[in-house]
Amino acid sequence: MPNYTNGGGSVYLYGLVNNLNPKLNNNMITSGIIPQLQYHLDSYEKVIFCNVWNPFSKNFLRAINLILNSEIIHSHGRFNYPLIIISWILRKKIIHQYHGYYGFDHESKISRFFGVISDQLINLIVTKIIFNSDSEMKSATANLYFNKNKIFIIRNRSRYKARKVYKKSIKSKSLYKILCLSRTGKQKGLDYLLNLAEELKNDLNYIIVHFISLEDSGRKDYINEIKKRNLDKNILVKDSINDIENITHDYDLLISTSIFEARSLAILESMALGLPVAATDCIGQKELIENNRGILLKLNENERKWKNSILDVFSNDLKYNSIRNSALDFIIRDGSLEALASEFELIYGKSS
Numbered sequence: 001m002p003n004y005t006n007g008g009g010s011v012y013l014y015g016l017v018n019n020l021n022p023k024l025n026n027n028m029i030t031s032g033i034i035p036q037l038q039y040h041l042d043s044y045e046k047v048i049f050c051n052v053w054n055p056f057s058k059n060f061l062r063a064i065n066l067i068l069n070s071e072i073i074h075s076h077g078r079f080n081y082p083l084i085i086i087s088w089i090l091r092k093k094i095i096h097q098y099h100g101y102y103g104f105d106h107e108s109k110i111s112r113f114f115g116v117i118s119d120q121l122i123n124l125i126v127t128k129i130i131f132n133s134d135s136e137m138k139s140a141t142a143n144l145y146f147n148k149n150k151i152f153i154i155r156n157r158s159r160y161k162a163r164k165v166y167k168k169s170i171k172s173k174s175l176y177k178i179l180c181l182s183r184t185g186k187q188k189g190l191d192y193l194l195n196l197a198e199e200l201k202n203d204l205n206y207i208i209v210h211f212i213s214l215e216d217s218g219r220k221d222y223i224n225e226i227k228k229r230n231l232d233k234n235i236l237v238k239d240s241i242n243d244i245e246n247i248t249h250d251y252d253l254l255i256s257t258s259i260f261e262a263r264s265l266a267i268l269e270s271m272a273l274g275l276p277v278a279a280t281d282c283i284g285q286k287e288l289i290e291n292n293r294g295i296l297l298k299l300n301e302n303e304r305k306w307k308n309s310i311l312d313v314f315s316n317d318l319k320y321n322s323i324r325n326s327a328l329d330f331i332i333r334d335g336s337l338e339a340l341a342s343e344f345e346l347i348y349g350k351s352s
Contacts, residue, residue: 064086072093073093073095084096084126095127096122119144120144128347129151130152130154132153132156133155135283154347157336157340158334158337168317168324169317171316175205176314177252181211182266192297196257196306197229203311204310204314207233213240252314253276254276257297258284261283264279267294271293272328276324278294295323
C-alpha cells in the first residue's frame with residue numbers, strides 16, 4: 001500500500017487501479033521511489049500506467065516491454081517524456097495526465113524554456129489530456145496551446161466515504177494537535193510552514209506532527225532547519241503513514257502550505273473524515289476549501305495573518321464545526337472513488 005509521504009499521487013493511482021473494471025487487464029509501472037506500485041497487477045493486455053522518468057532505470061526497460069503489449073498508455077505525471085515519445089513512435093494511444101500542472105513560475109528561465117517546449121510537443125502527440133481540477137486546467141491552458149477536443153477534467157476523489165460529524169469542542173484546549181502530510185521539496189512550501197510555526201509559538205500551545213518518509217532526500221535538512229529555528233518542541237517529524245482513517249480523531253487540524261497541487265488528496269480525505277483543513281490558496285487547494293469549507297491561507301499575505309485565521313477558528317466552536325459540516329457536504333456532492341474509476345473507463349473507451 002503506498003503512502004501519503006511518497007506523494008498523494010501514488011495513493012491516488014493505487015486507489016484508481018483497484019477500482020477499475022478488471023476486464024481492462026490494467027498494469028502499473030512506476031519509478032523506483034514508489035516500489036509499492038511496481039507490477040501491481042500481472043496482466044497488461046489493455047492499459048499500462050506509466051510514471052517512469054529515468055531512461056536508465058530497470059523499470060524503464062520493463063515499461064517499454066509492457067508498452068509493446070498494450071493498447072493504451074496512461075502516462076501519469078508530466079516528466080514521462082521519453083516513454084510518451086516511444087509510445088507515439090509505436091503508434092500507441094496515449095492518455096496523458098498532468099496531475100500537478102503548475103506552469104514554470106517557480107523554475108529557472110532555462111527550465112521554463114525547455115519545459116514549455118516539451119509540454120507543447122507532448123500535447124500535440126497524445127490522444128487525450130487529463131487534468132485533476134478546474135484550476136489545474138486553467139493554469140495549463142493559460143501557458144500552453146491545447147486542442148480543446150483532447151482535454152478532460154477528471155477530479156480526484158477521496159477513498160473514504162463522508163462520515164457523520166459529531167460536534168467537537170475546540171475552544172480552550174490545553175494542547176492543539178495539527179497534522180501535516182507532505183514530502184519535502186519546493187512544491188510543498190515548507191518554509192511557509194516553519195514561519196507559521198514560529199508565529200504560533202507565542203499564542204498557542206500546539207504540536208505539528210509531520211509525517212515524512214525516511215527515504216525522502218530532504219528529510220534530514222528539514223529536521224535540521226526545525227532545530228535551527230528552535231521548533232523541535234513544536235514540530236514532530238514521524239515516518240510514513242499509509243492512510244489517515246484511524247488517526248484523524250486525534251488531531252484538530254490538517255495543514256498544507258503547498259504552492260501548487262493537482263487536487264489535494266490529503267485535503268479531500270481529511271474533509272471526508274471530519275478533520276478541518278487550513279491550506280494555502282494555490283492551484284488544487286483553493287477550490288476545495290473556499291466557501292467556509294476550510295481555513296484559506298492566502299499566499300499573498302504573511303504568516304501572521306495566517307496565524308490569526310487559525311486562532312480565530314480555534315477560539316470558536318461554532319465556526320470550527322460549521323467548517324467541518326460544510327466540508328462534509330462538499331465531499332458527499334463530490335462523488336466516490338468508484339465514480340472516478342468509471343470516468344476513466346469512459347476515457348479509455350473513447351481512446352480505443
